Each structure stands twice: as structure tokens, then as C-alpha cells.
Amino acid sequence: MPRRSRTSHALGIGATAVVALALAAPPALAGPAAAPDPLPALVAGQDTAAPQLVTGLSEPAVGSPADAARAHLAAHADRYHVDPGELAEVGSESTADGRRTVRFEQRHDGVPVFGAQYLVHLTGEGAGQRVESVGGKYFTGLTAPTTATVPAATLRELALGSVQDPKARAAATAEDHGLVVLPDGAGRLAQRFTVHAADPATGGPAAREVFVDATVGVVALAYDTRAPLPAGGTDQRAAAAPAADGLEPATGTAPDARGNSAKVNIARLPDGSYQLTDLTRPAAITTYDAGGRDEMDFGGGIPADLPPAHSPGPDFPASAGTSGATDASVNAGIVYDFYHDRFGRNGLDGKGGAITSVVNVTQDGAPYANAYWDGKKMVYGSGGPNYYPFSAALDIAGHEMTHGVISNTADLAGMGQAGAMNEGIADYFGNAIEVTARGMSMNDPAAALLGESKCRTGTPQACADRRMDDHRTTVDDYLGGTVDNGGQHLNATIFSGALWDVRRTLDPLTADRVVYRALTAYLTPLDDFVAGRNAALAAGRDLGLSHAQLRTVAAAFDAHGIKPGWESRIGMDSRTLARNLSYSMAPPAAGGGHWVAMAPAPDPVKGTGGGNSSTTTALYTGSTTGRGTPVRLSPDDGRYHSWPATDGTNAVWKAIGNTAQDHSRELLTAPLSGAGPVRSLFLAPGQEPGNAQISGGDIAFTVNDFAAGRTGIRLSHDGAPAVELPLAAGHHPDDLTLKDGYLAWTESWQDGQQRVTAPTVYSIAAGKVTAQYTAHAAPGAAASTASSARLAGGRLLWLDTPNGAGTRSSLRSGALDGSGVNEVLSADSPNAPTRYSNLAASDQAVTYRVDSTKPAGGWTNAALPKLWQLPTGGGTPQRLSCDRGGQDQPAADQGTRVVWLDSTPGRTDLVVRDRAAGTC
Structure with a gap:
């Protein structure tokens, strides 16, 4: 779907x-190799x-x-x-x-x-x-504090601020789950929230797990989920079957979604009527007909005024079929029996807990073509003219109910490889349940298809959502990036395909038992594909599989590229400078043949954060050639160090205090050689520095004065104390850029009903603004927005984005004396920058990110964000790198050399290329 x-x-x-x-046998005595x-x-x-x-x-x-x-x-x-x-x-x-x-x-x-x-x-x-x-997973060396120092109200506001759409953010709520330690390096203390908001794209309910650093006050981790709203008030009740008191088991008939009559287990109420509650198993199975209500109505449970699907007599009306209620009840029983008969499991929670389904939900008044497990119950869309109710597909019901089993066992996190295994195992059992119940052969072409029976028209192959025989592998097909929570659905068939091959090769019952034991006895929430492979092998050994059978299991994972070190076998045309930085939101800096980046302490090169350091994060620097050993730049003072800038000789960055005694926001500078002292540039109570830039003896930065409610610009010239530059009242600076005696920024202010943005140039020698290019709208048109100002090649570059029109921006260039503007690249050009993309510019080349909308055929590596480069003076853009995963946060070094954050291998690495790759 x-x-x-x-x-x-x-x-x-x-x-x-x-x-x-x-041990190797002596050559003369060696027989066939074991x-x-x-x-x-x-x-x-x-x-x-x-x-x-x-x-x-x-x-x-x-x-x-x-x-x-x-x-x-x-x-x-x-x-x-x-x-x-x-x-x-x-x-x-x-x-x-x-x-x-x-x-x-x-x-x-x-x-x-x-x-x-x-x-x-x-x-x-x-x-x-x-x-x-x-x-x-047990993490040694954790030294993170366990007492929050950021006020609870601030943490909540930061969690709500992770919702980017202003309208959705205004109505968002945050459910507080308390403190957790994120096992990153020495650990990060975070407050965990589930943020509920409306999806700006669909208007339907959305949820996001947000972890806010409780000592620094920044979002440390966030990923989308489908958690239910907390039940509350008098209009909601938990997603559980009604008490069996007063209900008597009964049988009846009901039409299914395709008009066939089905025998159903039902319950007789004291008044002689009947409801769709199956009491024949320890876990009561109850089905509710939403009657076309919006799915938003079921975020917190079952509305108090909605009874289970109901009938005056034991023979249910046609609405039980058209709504999908009959199929949901019957299929839930089939799924329960599969888990009980095959593994001895008593329901989704293993304890006989109630199994609840809601069918016939809509979205914004339209048919809803989807289904999901929300952490407490199954919710099935009404389908519509092209689809049957989604509960009518047994593999879909099995898939969603298996999510319930997963959440009560390994609880695989809904992101990255763990999320892909979560979806892959749900795919596997959804199909295994259908194949078993239908008596299908594993060689049946439809056996590997998921959701193929939900369409009213078309072939099963065209209707299927996924197919586990698509032969996808890690090395050829793994999608790395931020799309789909790190590819939790997109990479699912890499893992489920291996499991399905095991089921085809071994007998199905043995394969099912292996996968179930791997899930319930070996997997943990943050496991990756290789851990999943080892879990299956360990489970097979527990179940007494022969050595040959275990080799068969291993061969299936091998065929899908799931083996130790698979990430290193992905073809990449970039050089890796630092592995597993983890912080994709923190851009690196580069210049003069050196890079500076934030990473978990102590060693980003080996990818081994942790140790005994109590620093939340540290800054490292190294050569952009990849030669030599990177060194730690920031002191081990227990603070959070990030947002660096460098000119290749020195670096400047911000340090944030993260203890109850230290809430400081300090600007620091130090030579990249590590030989000189770390020097303080700015520290003032109630004021926060940011946007720091450095060039030779000049350092510029902004200061946000919270008490005054204004942001100003400070400039330190040739090592002198920083002075504030004049800025008109109500004007706000952003995007500072500093180079060769010039400082530039994007200045914005309110002009009546219109927000004005203006790339602005300041000559340090002259002590005045020498150019300001105000973005004026054409008559009757919406104003455009300027952003990402960069000094390069003796000119000022910036992006110009028409407000409310399209997703692309023009790349413009202005003279430093204000004498004119050139259009370097039109927004209408192929591969023009994505709106508000960050620019990286040297005197020779400018690099930018291009985002893609979801292709009609689904996400591919080619559609993930990619970096493009063209000459600073203009020309034809070329792909910077053919790395297939997501590419972000470019930083220009010198010439055409660029470093960036790359997620191709399924983690966030700092990589570099010396020149554009051209056409990929």
C-alpha cells in the first residue's frame, strides 16, 4: 500500500x-576441508x-x-x-x-x-x-550524568519545536516518557517525548519519538513512529476488548468483503443482541466498525460512544462485509492460531491480552488505503474504489499483528537497520501465515507477494506492496539516508528476502521456528542486519539444526549481502575521513586542507565513541587528504562542543555548558595544530553567540541577547576585542560569511506585511556596508527569500527562492561594491538547488544539495539528497559524487575539494572528494 x-x-x-x-591441518594429512x-x-x-x-x-x-x-x-x-x-x-x-x-x-x-x-x-x-x-547490547563506559539541568518546560518546547510545519506545531502535544540515556560514546542524558501532530502532507495523525538532550537543550535524536495518543478524559477508552462479564460465546454468520458468507465466533449480549467479539481463545478478539470516522478519532483509544461491530441477531448484516469487520475478526483468529499452534504463544503480548481491531476508518473524508499497528491495536483503512478494506488481506493482517508481537519481544526500534528488520520480520510472518492458511506452495509466484489480494482489479504482481523475492542486497540496493526513518520500509526486503529464502530452502515449519526464536530470544531494539543474521544462526543451533542446515541459513544471508563488514563492500567514490559521526544535523567545516567536525568522544576515525570522557561531544580536526591522524581540538571540560568554522589554520566554535552549575554559551578559538591554547572569544550571561566565521586574523559572530530580544553582529579584527557592528532596529542577521577582508550576511526585516531579506556586504577596511541586494517581488507576486550567503571568487553568492512557488532556487552572484547581480544558475535549470539548500563555495566552485520528491515507483538511492557542483562563475552542474546514499552538509575546502556527511553505508560518515564525479 x-x-x-x-x-x-x-x-x-x-x-x-x-x-x-x-587450526589448519598439516598439508600431508589434510583431508577434505571442513x-x-x-x-x-x-x-x-x-x-x-x-x-x-x-x-x-x-x-x-x-x-x-x-x-x-x-x-x-x-x-x-x-x-x-x-x-x-x-x-x-x-x-x-x-x-x-x-x-x-x-x-x-x-x-x-x-x-x-x-x-x-x-x-x-x-x-x-x-x-x-x-x-x-x-x-x-550492554554499553560499558557510560559516564553521562543522570540529573537533568535544562528545565522541564524548555525540554518540552524543544520537543514540540521538532515539528517543522508551523500550523502543525501550534496544535502539537508532547507525551513525556521520562529520562533515558542514549548510548552514544560516553552517553547522553535525554528526555524522551512522543510528539503528536497532524501530518502537514495528509492532515492525518503523525507521531515522532523525540529525545532532547537534558543537559544541553538540543534535540539529540528523532524519528517518526505511529504511537497512539495517551488515552484521557471521558470520551476515550483503551484499545481493549470489553469485559467478558455478561457475554456468552456464540456462533453466527457474516459476509466478508468479497460477499462470501463466513462462519464467525461472536458474543451474545444480555439483551439478546450480538457483537463481533470472539471468546473462543484465551485472548479475546474484538472488532470495531469505525463507520467511516476519521483515523484521527482513534489516536487515543476507542471512542466511548462506539460499540464493537453489532447485530440484532447472530447473522450479521452486509455492512460487516463492506466495512471489513468480518475479515478483521476471522483473520485475527487465524493469526492467533498460527502463533499459538506453531510456537505456543498466547496472543500478541504472549499473556492472552485482548486483540483489538478497528476497521473502516477514513482520512479527511476520503477512503483510507492503508493499515497500521499503533502500539495497542490494528487500524484498517476502508480501502475505496480501487481496494477492498485492508483487513480483507490475510498477509496484511498478519503483518500488522506481528508488529504487536515484535513490540512485546525484541521491540526493534523504528529506524535504520533495526527498523528494516522490524518491517522485514512482519513481512515474513504476514506471508508465512497466509501461505500456511491457504495451503500455498512456497514455489507459488504469489507466495512472496505482500498485500497482493487487496486490489479490486489488476494482477497480484501489480497490486503487491512488496515482494520478498526481489533479490535486493546490501551492497547493491541498501538505501542510506534520512528518508523513511533511515529506510525502515525501503530496506525491509533485504532482510526479509534472506528469511524467505531460508523458508524456501528448509522446510517452512523449521524456518518459522528459527525466525520466531531469533525474534523472541536473541534480537534487541538497536540490532543491525549482521546481528539479525547471528540471531537466526544462534536460534537454529538452539533448535538442533544440523551443520549443513546452518550453512543453508548462512548462505541465504550471504546471498543478500548480510555478512560482517558488508558496509565496506559498498562501492563509494569518496574517501572516508571519519566514521560514524552520528550527528547528521551538525555541519562540518573545511578550509586550507583541513576539516573540523563534531563527533562522539574519543575517536571518530575508528568509529569507537565512548571511553571515560564525560564530554557530550568533541571537535576533531584532520587533513582533507586523509593522511595523518586526526586530533581532538576541543578541551575535555564536560561541555558540548559544536558548530565549527575554520580557515585552515585556526578554528572557532561554540561550547555549551551541560551541568546544573554551568549553562554557559561560550565562543572558543584554537589553532588546528593543537599546539596553541584554546582561547575564549565571548562569554556573557543571557547572551548566546552563533554563526561564527574566521578568516586570517578576523573573527565574526552573531550574539543573541535574550533580554533585549535582538541579535547583533560582533567583529574581532586582527585579534582585537570584538565590537558590535551597527544594525538598524528590527533587522536580523543570519548566514554570516567572512573572507579576505569582507564580511557578509543575510539581513531580514519586516516591511509592512512583507518580510524582506537582503544579502549584505561589509568592508572591514572601510568599516561600512558596501552592498545590499534587497529581494523585491515583481508586482503582484510573492516576495522571494534570500539565504545561504557565501563569499567566494571576489563576489557574494546566495540562493534566491520564490515564496510559494516550486521547490527550486536560483543561484545568484553580486559584486562586493553593489554594482550588480548575475544569475549563476536559474531555478528553472536542470538540477537547480533545492530551496533553502546550504551552499559551500570556494573561489573555484560552488556545491549545493538537491533534494528529490518521492518518485512514483517508490524511493531509490538515486532519489535521495545528492550534492552537485559547478564553477563559481557559472556553468553546467555536475554530480559531486556517485555515492548512492544520502549526501548532506557540504563544506568547501580549496579548489574543487569538498567534504560532506554521507549516509551510503548506513551510518553518518565524513567523506571527501577532490573534484566532481560528473555524470553518474
């Missing part, structure tokens, strides 16, 4: 190091001393499963590097063959660590109980 980027669990498109030892074990006994953790996975154990464990697990970890502290005192039990899973998995969550000084879960697997009973494997 059509993807909606705001939904993480809607069906529609919305590197660990392996340690192993081996196939290597597909699962090493030890898989080392990434950025932590705690191992990701330890298998092949058989060690005594006495006591209750939780007590035995803790005692085992404590007894082998030198093996696991885990403090049992930091673990809180959050769940357990048992199997019919006597295996038990205890799932712990890591707590740092009592604060939950986001995504950090460690699991201990036991077998046997009583004195014969033994530990057979251990693993998960």
Missing part, C-alpha cells in the same frame, strides 16, 4: 567484529567491552531463571563486563522444550539506557539448569 513516511508500523512504504580461532562454523562462538560488541553474543556454553545455573542469570553474569564478569546491578528484568520467554530467555534492560545509575538489553538463555530444570548462551 502507499507508503506514508510518518508511519513506522504501517504496512506501506512508509558492524560487529567477529572473533574466531581455527566447512567453517557459520556462527562463531564469540561475537564482539561494537563500541563496548560486552560481547554481542557468546554461544556454545553449558554452565550450571541454580535458582529461578532471573536469579540464575544474574549470578552467571556476576560469576563471569571478566567474560561479559556486565554489572548485574545495572540490569532490570523486563521480560522472559519460555518454550515447550524447556528453554527460557531472561531479558534485562540496562540502567545507568537507575536511568534506562535506550535500546540496551542483555539476554541470558537457559535450559534444563532444577539442579540440571544450565546457561547455553548470552548476548545483546
Whole structure:
């Protein structure tokens, strides 16, 4: 079904190091080479001393499963590097063959660590109980504080501010989930919110998980989800079946969406009428007919005035079919039975909790062609003229209900590779349930199609949302970038395709058990594809698969490129300067053959943040040639260091205090050599510096005076104390740029009903403004907006974006003396800059980002944001790099050399190219 980027669990498109030892036989005695074990006994953790996975154990464990697990970890502290005192039990899973998995969550000084879960697997009973494997995510070296220093009201406002659309932001609400530690380097203390707002593109409900740094006051992490609104007031009730008191199990008939009569399990009410509640299983299954209500009405639960689908007699009316209620109820029973009969699971939560579906919802008065799990219930769209109600497709019902199983087990995060595995496992079981229930062969062409039966017309192949036999691989097809929460839907079939190949190769029952055990016993919220591979192999070993069968499982993952180190095998034409920076919102700086970038402390080159440093972030600098060892530029003073600028000799940046005693905002400067002292440029209570720029002996920056409600410009010339430049009242400066004795900025002010923006040039030697190019609108037209001012090639460059017209901007160039403007590149030109794109300019070349709208056929790597370059004086734009993933935040060094943040390998790396690649 059509993807909606705001939904993480809607069906529609919305590197660990392996340690192993081996012995080689003497050549004269060697027989046929034994196939290597597909699962090493030890898989080392990434950025932590705690191992990701330890298998092949058989060690005594006495006591209750939780007590035995803790005692085992404590007894082998030198093996696991885990403090049992930091673990809180959050769940357990048992199997019919006597295996038990205890799932712990890591707590740092009592604060939950986001995504950090460690699991201990036991077998046997009583004195014969033994530990057979251990693993998960446990982060050693966390030193983050656990007390928020930013006021709670400020944190909430920052969370709400993550909603970019002003209208949606005005009506947004933020649900507070308390403090968590983000396991990034030494850790970041954050307040977690679920922000609910209307999607500006569709008007429907949207939700976003937002983590606001509680000591600095910046958004540290955010991703879209589909969390329900908190139930409240008297008009909502939780998404649970009504109490069974007074209801009697009964049977009846009801038409399905295609007009066929179906037998249904129903409940008889005391007044003799009936409702669509199936009481034949421990988990009561109840279906509500929204009657065409908007999906927004169900964000917080079931409206109090809406009863379950109802009938005066046991034979339900035609509306039960046209609404999709019959199919939702019957399919929910099929899904329950699959999980119960195959794995012994009692419902989505494993505890017999109620299973609730809402059908026949609309969106803005129109048919809604989608379905989703919102964390509590299934919500199915009404379909419309081209689709049956979405509950009518069994694989869609299985997919959405499997999200419920996932959220109650591994709880895979809805972003990046973890999100893709979340969607991929839901795809796998959705199809496995349908194939099993329909008695289909795995060789049936439709077996691998998801959602192929929802269309009223057309072929199954054309109707399917995804297909697990699309043969996508990590190396050829992985989409890296910010689109779709890091590709959670777009990369799903890379993982589900491997699982589906396992099901085709092994017998389906064995494959299903392997995938289910991997999900419930091995996967944790932040796992990646390789961890998913190892989880499947470990699960297979637990279930007694032969060595040959395990090799078959490994071969399926190999065929889809899911193997250790796959990221390094992606073809890239850029050089990597620093790996896994994590902070895609923080632009790097470059100049004079050097780069400066923010990264987790202490080592961005090896991608190993963490250690004993308490600094939230640090600045590093290195050569843009990639030679030499990058060095840390910022002091280890417990502050947040970011927003750098450099001229290739010195750097200037902002440091933010992040303790209860230190809320400072200070501007610092230091030589890139690391040989000189770090010097303070500006520090004043109630005032915040920003927009810092440096060129030779000159440093310029803005100062936001909160008490006065104004922003001014300060300039330090040849090392002298900074002085404030004159600026008219009500005028606001932004986009500072400094080069060769000139300072420029974008100046804005209100002129009646019109907001005016003007690229402005200031001569330091003359001490005055020498040019100001006011963006005036043509008669009757909306004003244009100037942005991204850059000094380069003896001229001023900027973007000119027509307000309310199109998505592209013109690139313009103005003389420093105000004598005239040239259009370097028209907004109508092919590959013109995206509106408000950030520019990077040297005297020889200007580089900019081009965003794409979602293609009709779905997102591809080619459609992700890319960087383009053309001569500063004008010419034909060329692709800067053919790296296939998302490209952002360019910084010009010298000549045509540019550094930028690249997400091609599924993480945020700092990379460089010396010249444009041309045509890709």
C-alpha cells in the first residue's frame, strides 16, 4: 500500500567484529576441508567491552531463571563486563522444550539506557539448569550524568519545536516518557517525548519519538513512529476488548468483503443482541466498525460512544462485509492460531491480552488505503474504489499483528537497520501465515507477494506492496539516508528476502521456528542486519539444526549481502575521513586542507565513541587528504562542543555548558595544530553567540541577547576585542560569511506585511556596508527569500527562492561594491538547488544539495539528497559524487575539494572528494 513516511508500523512504504580461532591441518594429512562454523562462538560488541553474543556454553545455573542469570553474569564478569546491578528484568520467554530467555534492560545509575538489553538463555530444570548462551547490547563506559539541568518546560518546547510545519506545531502535544540515556560514546542524558501532530502532507495523525538532550537543550535524536495518543478524559477508552462479564460465546454468520458468507465466533449480549467479539481463545478478539470516522478519532483509544461491530441477531448484516469487520475478526483468529499452534504463544503480548481491531476508518473524508499497528491495536483503512478494506488481506493482517508481537519481544526500534528488520520480520510472518492458511506452495509466484489480494482489479504482481523475492542486497540496493526513518520500509526486503529464502530452502515449519526464536530470544531494539543474521544462526543451533542446515541459513544471508563488514563492500567514490559521526544535523567545516567536525568522544576515525570522557561531544580536526591522524581540538571540560568554522589554520566554535552549575554559551578559538591554547572569544550571561566565521586574523559572530530580544553582529579584527557592528532596529542577521577582508550576511526585516531579506556586504577596511541586494517581488507576486550567503571568487553568492512557488532556487552572484547581480544558475535549470539548500563555495566552485520528491515507483538511492557542483562563475552542474546514499552538509575546502556527511553505508560518515564525479 502507499507508503506514508510518518508511519513506522504501517504496512506501506512508509558492524560487529567477529572473533574466531581455527587450526589448519598439516598439508600431508589434510583431508577434505571442513566447512567453517557459520556462527562463531564469540561475537564482539561494537563500541563496548560486552560481547554481542557468546554461544556454545553449558554452565550450571541454580535458582529461578532471573536469579540464575544474574549470578552467571556476576560469576563471569571478566567474560561479559556486565554489572548485574545495572540490569532490570523486563521480560522472559519460555518454550515447550524447556528453554527460557531472561531479558534485562540496562540502567545507568537507575536511568534506562535506550535500546540496551542483555539476554541470558537457559535450559534444563532444577539442579540440571544450565546457561547455553548470552548476548545483546550492554554499553560499558557510560559516564553521562543522570540529573537533568535544562528545565522541564524548555525540554518540552524543544520537543514540540521538532515539528517543522508551523500550523502543525501550534496544535502539537508532547507525551513525556521520562529520562533515558542514549548510548552514544560516553552517553547522553535525554528526555524522551512522543510528539503528536497532524501530518502537514495528509492532515492525518503523525507521531515522532523525540529525545532532547537534558543537559544541553538540543534535540539529540528523532524519528517518526505511529504511537497512539495517551488515552484521557471521558470520551476515550483503551484499545481493549470489553469485559467478558455478561457475554456468552456464540456462533453466527457474516459476509466478508468479497460477499462470501463466513462462519464467525461472536458474543451474545444480555439483551439478546450480538457483537463481533470472539471468546473462543484465551485472548479475546474484538472488532470495531469505525463507520467511516476519521483515523484521527482513534489516536487515543476507542471512542466511548462506539460499540464493537453489532447485530440484532447472530447473522450479521452486509455492512460487516463492506466495512471489513468480518475479515478483521476471522483473520485475527487465524493469526492467533498460527502463533499459538506453531510456537505456543498466547496472543500478541504472549499473556492472552485482548486483540483489538478497528476497521473502516477514513482520512479527511476520503477512503483510507492503508493499515497500521499503533502500539495497542490494528487500524484498517476502508480501502475505496480501487481496494477492498485492508483487513480483507490475510498477509496484511498478519503483518500488522506481528508488529504487536515484535513490540512485546525484541521491540526493534523504528529506524535504520533495526527498523528494516522490524518491517522485514512482519513481512515474513504476514506471508508465512497466509501461505500456511491457504495451503500455498512456497514455489507459488504469489507466495512472496505482500498485500497482493487487496486490489479490486489488476494482477497480484501489480497490486503487491512488496515482494520478498526481489533479490535486493546490501551492497547493491541498501538505501542510506534520512528518508523513511533511515529506510525502515525501503530496506525491509533485504532482510526479509534472506528469511524467505531460508523458508524456501528448509522446510517452512523449521524456518518459522528459527525466525520466531531469533525474534523472541536473541534480537534487541538497536540490532543491525549482521546481528539479525547471528540471531537466526544462534536460534537454529538452539533448535538442533544440523551443520549443513546452518550453512543453508548462512548462505541465504550471504546471498543478500548480510555478512560482517558488508558496509565496506559498498562501492563509494569518496574517501572516508571519519566514521560514524552520528550527528547528521551538525555541519562540518573545511578550509586550507583541513576539516573540523563534531563527533562522539574519543575517536571518530575508528568509529569507537565512548571511553571515560564525560564530554557530550568533541571537535576533531584532520587533513582533507586523509593522511595523518586526526586530533581532538576541543578541551575535555564536560561541555558540548559544536558548530565549527575554520580557515585552515585556526578554528572557532561554540561550547555549551551541560551541568546544573554551568549553562554557559561560550565562543572558543584554537589553532588546528593543537599546539596553541584554546582561547575564549565571548562569554556573557543571557547572551548566546552563533554563526561564527574566521578568516586570517578576523573573527565574526552573531550574539543573541535574550533580554533585549535582538541579535547583533560582533567583529574581532586582527585579534582585537570584538565590537558590535551597527544594525538598524528590527533587522536580523543570519548566514554570516567572512573572507579576505569582507564580511557578509543575510539581513531580514519586516516591511509592512512583507518580510524582506537582503544579502549584505561589509568592508572591514572601510568599516561600512558596501552592498545590499534587497529581494523585491515583481508586482503582484510573492516576495522571494534570500539565504545561504557565501563569499567566494571576489563576489557574494546566495540562493534566491520564490515564496510559494516550486521547490527550486536560483543561484545568484553580486559584486562586493553593489554594482550588480548575475544569475549563476536559474531555478528553472536542470538540477537547480533545492530551496533553502546550504551552499559551500570556494573561489573555484560552488556545491549545493538537491533534494528529490518521492518518485512514483517508490524511493531509490538515486532519489535521495545528492550534492552537485559547478564553477563559481557559472556553468553546467555536475554530480559531486556517485555515492548512492544520502549526501548532506557540504563544506568547501580549496579548489574543487569538498567534504560532506554521507549516509551510503548506513551510518553518518565524513567523506571527501577532490573534484566532481560528473555524470553518474
